[in-house]
Amino acid sequence: MKARVKVNLNERTQKPSVNAPNPSYFRVNEEIEIVEIVNGDTIDNNKVWYKLKNGSYVWSGGVEGLVTIKDTNNTNSDLISFDDFMKGFSGDGSDIGIAYLDSGVNETHPFLKDRIKHYDSFLANKSKVGFTSHGNRIAGILASDDPAVKRNKSDLYCFRVADSNDKVYNTGVVNTLNEIDLNLSSKIDIVNMSIDIKSSFIPKVQVEIDKLFAKHVIVIVSAGENNFRNNISFLKNVINVATFDDYKIPDILSKGLESTYTVAFPNRPISSYSIAGKALDATVSQDSAYCAAVSSLVARKIQDGSIPKDANRLQNTVAFLESISFEINNKTKISSFKPYKP
Numbered sequence: 001m002k003a004r005v006k007v008n009l010n011e012r013t014q015k016p017s018v019n020a021p022n023p024s025y026f027r028v029n030e031e032i033e034i035v036e037i038v039n040g041d042t043i044d045n046n047k048v049w050y051k052l053k054n055g056s057y058v059w060s061g062g063v064e065g066l067v068t069i070k071d072t073n074n075t076n077s078d079l080i081s082f083d084d085f086m087k088g089f090s091g092d093g094s095d096i097g098i099a100y101l102d103s104g105v106n107e108t109h110p111f112l113k114d115r116i117k118h119y120d121s122f123l124a125n126k127s128k129v130g131f132t133s134h135g136n137r138i139a140g141i142l143a144s145d146d147p148a149v150k151r152n153k154s155d156l157y158c159f160r161v162a163d164s165n166d167k168v169y170n171t172g173v174v175n176t177l178n179e180i181d182l183n184l185s186s187k188i189d190i191v192n193m194s195i196d197i198k199s200s201f202i203p204k205v206q207v208e209i210d211k212l213f214a215k216h217v218i219v220i221v222s223a224g225e226n227n228f229r230n231n232i233s234f235l236k237n238v239i240n241v242a243t244f245d246d247y248k249i250p251d252i253l254s255k256g257l258e259s260t261y262t263v264a265f266p267n268r269p270i271s272s273y274s275i276a277g278k279a280l281d282a283t284v285s286q287d288s289a290y291c292a293a294v295s296s297l298v299a300r301k302i303q304d305g306s307i308p309k310d311a312n313r314l315q316n317t318v319a320f321l322e323s324i325s326f327e328i329n330n331k332t333k334i335s336s337f338k339p340y341k342p
Contacts, residue, residue, distance in 0.1 A: 003050075005030045009062035016040025016049035016057040023056075032058065037268070037336075039245050044133075047245070047286075048269045060269055082141075082270040082293060083149050085337040086300075093152030093299035098142050099180055100192040100292070101173060102135035103162035104128060109273060111146040112139055115153070118184070121160040122172035130164045133273075134288070138194050140272035141292040142299075149271075152296045157188055162195060170201040177208035185215045189302050189309070192295040193221045194288035196230040206235055213237040216313045220295045222287040225267070227251075227258040230287070237314060239298075239321070241291040243267040253330050257342040263321045265290045268336045294321070 005026040012020040018041050026032060036051040040059070048060040097117075105112065107119055107128075116139075121128045139158065144151035157180075161172040173195070180188055191212065197205060209219055223233035223240035226248045233240045242264040244252055249266075257264050270289045298317055301307045307316050325341035326332065332340075 003032055003034055003063050005032060005058075005062060007062050009058050011052075012057045013055070016051070016059075018043070020057070026058065026062075032063070034063075037246075039247060039267070046269060048267070082268075082337060083151070086150065086297065089297060089300045091300040091303040092150070093143065093154035093296060093303055096152075096154045096190070096299040096302050097157060097184075097188040098154050098190045098192055098295055098299060099157040099159060099176075099184065099188045100135075100138060100142060100295075101159045101161045101176055101195055102138050103132045103164070103166050104130035104135045104160040105139050105156075105158045106136050109136065109139075111144045111273065112136070112156075114145055115139070115143040115156045116158055117155045117187075118157040119160075120158075120176075120179075122176045122179075123160055123163060123169050124172070128160060130160065130162075132162075132164050132166050134162070134166055134194075135160070137272040138192070138288065138292045141270055141289060142192060142296050144273075152299055154296070154299050155187070157184060168195050168197060170198050170205075173197055174201065174204045174208060177205065177212065180217070181208060181211045181215070185212065185217055188217055190295050190298060191217060191219045192292055193219065193232060194291045195222065196232050199231045199234070202231065202234055205232075209235055209237055213314065216309045216311065218298060218307075218314060218317055220291055220298065222291040223261055224258070225287050227255075229258060229260060233260055239263075239294065239314075239317060241265075241287060241294045243287045243290050249334055252328060253332055253334075257328050257340060259342045261342055262318060263294065263325050263339045263341055265293075265339055266334055266336050 009026045010022050011024050014020050016038050033053040034050040035053050038049050039047050040049040046061050049057050143154040159176040162168045220239040221232045223242045224230040225243050240262045242261040245267050325339040328340050
């Protein structure tokens with residue numbers, strides 16, 4: 001597939017690495033031809049690179065928009081975008097409240113400002129202003145008014161619990177969940193936690209999760225990658241969302257997925273927003289991105305009435321995710337943006 005470069009982008013030979021030979025670079029708006037998606041050095045939390053027709057490599061974060069090419073892990077399936085995947089599920093998540101705990105958000109972002117219904121900081125210094133794009137990117141997966149893509153129109157309740165280095169303030173997580181329980185649970189259907197917490201805080205966080213569970217609020221967390229468990233995945237009464245990299249596929253096909261994962265996806269980038277950008281100009285991957293993706297999908301199912309707000313809500317959500325997920329075994333053909341289950 002042909003794509004366009006959005007920043008001056010180094011061309012790397014031999015391997016997808018910042019340490020690989022750099023014979024040249026591509027200029028802004030220059031066209032490139034992509035033949036394969038591979039994993040390489042991580043830059044800005046994104047390890048996805050593109051192999052070009054000439055055999056060289058470029059980092060995916062420097063390429064414009066969503067890339068659609070043949071999925072190299074399944075010769076019978078095209079690699080679709082996240083938005084193409086979401087088209088298979090009706091609705092747009094309107095009037096569904098999603099609280100998300102992250103590193104803050106740009107309240108004035110043109111495609112986010114009308115989605116944001118509440119923003120508060122639970123950092124020790126109460127600062128709302130951050131210099132990391134992680135929270136903005138997660139917000140742009142959960143909901144957006146960008147006319148160019150079909151993201152949900154859910155109501156976002158944003159809580160800053162991570163600083164500008166993406167370091168999570170664990171006491172802030174506990175206090176945020178308590179605030180939701182006391183004052184916002186009637187407005188919120190889903191709590192998205194694309195973060196991790198210290199293991200020592202699991203008991204305190206669990207108390208708050210159980211309160212929300214009793215009020216039929218669904219909590220969705222980023223559980224880990226490549227069969228590794230994040231601390232947050234040890235919580236009970238939550239949905240565990242994970243990812244796995246291409247290099248891990250042979251091992252997963254042989255041994256299966258971590259049994260505590262609710263659902264896992266092949267690690268592919270999802271386009272979203274930067275702090276100051278006005279368009280799709282940043283990519284997010286790994287379990288934190290897919291945690292938000294699953295939250296947006298569940299919001300559509302709540303909207304269409306498939307997952308009512310009753311005592312069986314979490315159970316019905318798990319059942320829905322299992323129903324659309326594929327079994328892992330040594331004959332499985334792994335396809336991008338397909339969910340898999342243990």
